[in-house]
Amino acid sequence: xxxxxxxxxxxxxxxxxxxxxxxxxVEPPHVTILYKTLxxxxxxxxxxxxxxxxxxGNVPIAVLDEIRANLPLLRTxxxxxxxxxxx
Amino acid sequence: xxxxxxxxxxxxxxxxxxxxxxxxxVEPPHVTILYKTLxxxxxxxxxxxxxxxxxxGNVPIAVLDEIRANLPLLRTxxxxxxxxxxx
Amino acid sequence: MNEHxxxxxxxxxxxxxxxxxxxxxxxxxADIKTTLERFQGNALWIAANEAALHLLLSSLTRQAQGDxxxxxxxxxxxxxxxxxxxxxxxxxxxxxxxxxxxxxEMIEAIDSPDRADLFVxxxxxxxxxxxxxxxxxLEPLVVPLTWFRKRPDGPPDPSRLAVxxxxxxxxxxxxxxAADAILYDFDSDxxxxxKKRAIETDRSFGGALRRxxxxxxxxxxxxxxxxxxxxxxxxxxxxxRPHAHTVxxxxxxxxxSPEEIADx
Amino acid sequence: MNEHxxxxxxxxxxxxxxxxxxxxxxxxxADIKTTLERFQGNALWIAANEAALHLLLSSLTRQAQGDxxxxxxxxxxxxxxxxxxxxxxxxxxxxxxxxxxxxxEMIEAIDSPDRADLFVxxxxxxxxxxxxxxxxxLEPLVVPLTWFRKRPDGPPDPSRLAVxxxxxxxxxxxxxxAADAILYDFDSDxxxxxKKRAIETDRSFGGALRRxxxxxxxxxxxxxxxxxxxxxxxxxxxxxRPHAHTVxxxxxxxxxSPEEIADx
Numbered sequence: 001x002x003x004x005x006x007x008x009x010x011x012x013x014x015x016x017x018x019x020x021x022x023x024x025x026v027e028p029p030h031v032t033i034l035y036k037t038l039x040x041x042x043x044x045x046x047x048x049x050x051x052x053x054x055x056x057g058n059v060p061i062a063v064l065d066e067i068r069a070n071l072p073l074l075r076t077x078x079x080x081x082x083x084x085x086x087x
Numbered sequence: 088x089x090x091x092x093x094x095x096x097x098x099x100x101x102x103x104x105x106x107x108x109x110x111x112x113v114e115p116p117h118v119t120i121l122y123k124t125l126x127x128x129x130x131x132x133x134x135x136x137x138x139x140x141x142x143x144g145n146v147p148i149a150v151l152d153e154i155r156a157n158l159p160l161l162r163t164x165x166x167x168x169x170x171x172x173x174x
Numbered sequence: 175m176n177e178h179x180x181x182x183x184x185x186x187x188x189x190x191x192x193x194x195x196x197x198x199x200x201x202x203x204a205d206i207k208t209t210l211e212r213f214q215g216n217a218l219w220i221a222a223n224e225a226a227l228h229l230l231l232s233s234l235t236r237q238a239q240g241d242x243x244x245x246x247x248x249x250x251x252x253x254x255x256x257x258x259x260x261x262x263x264x265x266x267x268x269x270x271x272x273x274x275x276x277x278x279e280m281i282e283a284i285d286s287p288d289r290a291d292l293f294v295x296x297x298x299x300x301x302x303x304x305x306x307x308x309x310x311x312l313e314p315l316v317v318p319l320t321w322f323r324k325r326p327d328g329p330p331d332p333s334r335l336a337v338x339x340x341x342x343x344x345x346x347x348x349x350x351x352a353a354d355a356i357l358y359d360f361d362s363d364x365x366x367x368x369k370k371r372a373i374e375t376d377r378s379f380g381g382a383l384r385r386x387x388x389x390x391x392x393x394x395x396x397x398x399x400x401x402x403x404x405x406x407x408x409x410x411x412x413x414x415r416p417h418a419h420t421v422x423x424x425x426x427x428x429x430x431s432p433e434e435i436a437d438x
Numbered sequence: 439m440n441e442h443x444x445x446x447x448x449x450x451x452x453x454x455x456x457x458x459x460x461x462x463x464x465x466x467x468a469d470i471k472t473t474l475e476r477f478q479g480n481a482l483w484i485a486a487n488e489a490a491l492h493l494l495l496s497s498l499t500r501q502a503q504g505d506x507x508x509x510x511x512x513x514x515x516x517x518x519x520x521x522x523x524x525x526x527x528x529x530x531x532x533x534x535x536x537x538x539x540x541x542x543e544m545i546e547a548i549d550s551p552d553r554a555d556l557f558v559x560x561x562x563x564x565x566x567x568x569x570x571x572x573x574x575x576l577e578p579l580v581v582p583l584t585w586f587r588k589r590p591d592g593p594p595d596p597s598r599l600a601v602x603x604x605x606x607x608x609x610x611x612x613x614x615x616a617a618d619a620i621l622y623d624f625d626s627d628x629x630x631x632x633k634k635r636a637i638e639t640d641r642s643f644g645g646a647l648r649r650x651x652x653x654x655x656x657x658x659x660x661x662x663x664x665x666x667x668x669x670x671x672x673x674x675x676x677x678x679r680p681h682a683h684t685v686x687x688x689x690x691x692x693x694x695s696p697e698e699i700a701d702x
Contacts, residue, residue, distance in 0.1 A: 001591040002607075002614035021607060022589050023615035025622050026652040032616065037550040037604045039618065051635040081589060085652045088327040089343075089350035108343060109325050110351035112358050113388040119352065124286040124340045126354065138371040168325060172388045231565050237580055255519055256536060257563045260570045260578035263527065272520060299521045301495050306524045314524035316501055 003077040005031070005070055011060050018067060020077055029078045029087045031067060033059055042067060044075050044087045090164045092118070092157055098147050105154060107164055116165045116174045118154060120146055129154060131162050131174045177216040177243070177311060179284070180209065182226040191278060192222055195285050206233035210261075216241040218311060219262070220284065224248045234261050243312040245294070247280060264312035272297045272308075275337045283310050283341040291364065292341025293353050298332040305332065307356065310341060315360055322351055323391055359389060365437055379416075379436055380409040383424065386438035390428055399423045441480040441507070441575060443548070444473065446490040455542060456486055459549050470497035474525075480505040482575060483526070484548065488512045498525050507576040509558075511544060528576035536561045536572075539601045547574050547605040555628065556605025557617050562596040569596065571620065574605060579624055586615055587655055623653060629701055643680075643700055647688065648673040650702035654692055663687045 005018040017034040024032065025041075030050055033040040040059055041050040047068070049056040067074065079086040092105040104121040111119065112128075117137055120127040127146055128137040134155070136143040154161065166173040179197035183189075197220065200206050206229065219242060221227040227248050237260070244262040249269045258265045268274055274295045275283055283292045289310025297306045303319040322330040331347030338344075344351045357364040369375060376384075387394070387405075394402035394409075400423055407413045408420075416424075418432075425432040443461035447453075461484070464470050470493070473481075483506060485491040491512050501524070508526040513533050522529045532538055538559045539547055547556045553574025561570045567583040586594040595611030602608075608615045621628040633639060640648075651658070651669075658666035658673075664687055671677045672684075680688075682696075689696040 001589070001612040017603070019607075019614070021614040021616050021619075022594070023586055023613075023619050025616070025619045027649045032618075034603050034606055036546055037552065037556055037606065039606055039616075046638075048637075050637060051632075052637055053635045084655060084657065088325070088348040104339070106343075106350070108350040108352050108355075109330070110322055110349075110355050112352070112355045114385045119354075121339050121342055123282055124288065124292055124342065126342055126352075128354075133374075135373075137373060138368075139373055140371045171391060171393065233566075235566050235568055235580065235582055237578075256531075256534065256561060257565070257570065259523070259528070260563075260580055264523070267520075270520065297520060299524075301521070302497075302499050304499055306521065314501075316499065316524055318499055 003074075003081065005066065005074065008062050008066055011063050016060065016063055018063065020074065020081060022081065024082075026082060026085045029075075029082065029085060031074050031078075033063060033067075035059075044071065044078055047071070090168065092153065092161065095149050095153055098150050103147065103150055105150065107161070107168060109168065111169075113169060113172045116162075116169065116172065118161055118165075120150060120154075122146075131158065131165055134158070177218050177241070178213075180217050180219045182206070182219060182221045182230050184225045184229045187223055187225040189222055191281055195220075195281060203229065203233040206230060207236065210234070210236050210238045210242075214239045217243070218284075219244045220247070221245070222247045237261055245284070245312060247274070247277065264308075264314070266295050266308050266312050270297075273336050275341055279338075279340045286310065289341075291353065291357060293337050293344060293356075294341055296335050296337050296344060298335050300332075303332075305335065305344070305346075307337075307344065315356070317356060317360065321356075321359070322346060322349060325349065362434070362437055378411050379414070380411045382436050382438045384409045386428055386430065386435055389438065392427070397424055397427050441482050441505070442477075444481050444483045446470070446483060446485045446494050448489045448493045451487055451489040453486055455545055459484075459545060467493065467497040470494060471500065474498075474500050474502045474506075478503045481507070482548075483508045484511070485509070486511045501525055509548070509576060511538070511541065528572075528578070530559050530572050530576050534561075537600050539605055543602075543604045550574065553605075555617065555621060557601050557608060557620075558605050560599050560601050560608060562599050564596075567596075569599065569608070569610075571601075571608065579620070581620060581624065585620075585623070586610060586613065589613065626698070626701060642675050643678070644673040644675045646700050646702045650692055650694065650699055653702065656691070661688055661691050 002022055003020040007016050007018055015035055019032050019034060029044040030041040031044065033042060038054045040054060040056060043050050075087045089109055090107040094103050094105055102122055106119050106121060116131040117128040118131065120129060125141045127141060127143060130137050162174045181192060181195055181197040181199050183199045183201055185201050200209055217240065221230050227246055242262045243264045244258060246267045255265060272295050274280060280294055283289055283294050286292060292310045293307045294310050295308035299306055305317045305319060307315045307317060309315060319332055330349040334347040336345040342353045358368055394405040397405060400420055408416050421432045425435055445456060445459055445461040445463050447463045447465055449465050464473055481504065485494050491510055506526050507528045508522060510531045519529060536559050538544060544558055547553055547558050550556060556574045557571045558574050559572035563570055569581045569583060571579045571581060573579060583596055594613040598611040600609040606617045622632055658669040661669060664684055672680050685696045689699055
């Protein structure tokens, strides 16, 4: 079952999501920030964005803060779902 | 209704047909000799083949003789079907 | 034509009628998978019987690179067609209001190097009063019913649509139309090839105008703004370079572009 | 993506949700006919409601030159699909076992310049245990069900197939797969683009091998004829130029060609 981090309001209500889905590109370990048709991969090792596009600056700070505050939980979830490629 | 000339045996039995169909290329007036996937246009004015391909020499002489023997009938049929472009 | 012919011929289901078809044969799931994976070109696949269709359906897991087409001669089961359309650019089936050539004629037509100039299937689309014709490479061609002109003996009858004469004739009841005439009118590439085959053609603008006018069933007096006399003079070559506005008016009435007239 | 968007928007049937879509609008039969006749490029046509579909069906009499595609968001009536396939290269309909994005998400996805990298529809093909996914340009992509790997929580459930997150997620029950991961595995062009977007990637052969191995869910010990130790040394870059026969053996097990490994 895909894992979804609870995103603070007002961002959740506006459609921002943070997920680890059951089938992601595996390497490197990451969470995906989703907003409408856009997605940002955020590395669980590097604690930074993995891609230049879409523009990382467009992700709300509050969403990023929530991810950073929950890194241990997210790493545990990743390792549970992807034991062959743990953080 | 399409017009079909009776083709002599053994050619009719082998699948040779001579037709004026209800919708043909109009100009010049002609009959069409059909054999399997091939067709030859034979001109009702020129009394000769209209196309170089397929090879005119492959049409049985007996079929051609039958057409030549029935030119008045074929011309009448053409004029009936294509009054806008008579022979 | 440039597409390869691939005949799905599962072992133990030989069909003598098919033995003469010049095609690559695939006999097993592995054959089909390999062909789909490795084959880069365009291909026309033929499933001639239920076993062949079944083998194909159970082997389709990977999309091929090129343009793949599928002809199914066995009356279809109820596979959802969108599944086949995910793999094949064109799919032609033996039923669903689609009339195919009789089996023996179909085999001859498909085996012909000129199969794209033969019609192997037809279907009447009542919504817009048009007939969909399928060429031997499965490319569809849409012809308005009005193109089949009434004759003194009676009108074309789309409820009795059929393909005959090895793909060279379209039947609508007792009414028959030549594939040659249809292609000449609707496919400019065919028209070019057909003109090359002709032994002797009046290549002048006037000659072309006469041909297209007759093709469209119009009289010299049918061109608003241009007199019958003027049309006759152009057709006889007495006016070698008609005014651009005359050509435009004539083309408008013929339903072709001004440049296209000389093509006929 | 390079295809134009054409929205069929009959007068008197405005839909506020569609007003923001950046598309050319055709409103009448004459509009549609002109567009089909004059338009040479590739286009994605959208019929969002019954009136739009009806207008389109009654206007289709001439085939366009380019590659035309049709998305119908209104649940279909029983038009025979072969009629639409005579005009459109790909046709995607709202029912028949096909699951589309919810209407609002669909509008956003189609309006995106990256629509070809989003999935707007999905269908399960039980015959071969595969899932057909439709990209935003309606191009189908076939994914074997086995690609969706079992997780500790339970297997993917194809009977509960859906598209979610504006085309970025495929759902099979509670199981979710990223569109990104699917495209990365099945579309080498997407893979190239995705690698370009990456901020920092180990571009070595070893780095690529590690990515594709993990992508395929294999351990270092899973390569017959090559020891886990050797795989580790290649991945760490200690063996810069592995033997051709080692690369061949590894590629065989990964299910890719030897040249493809470096692509990942």
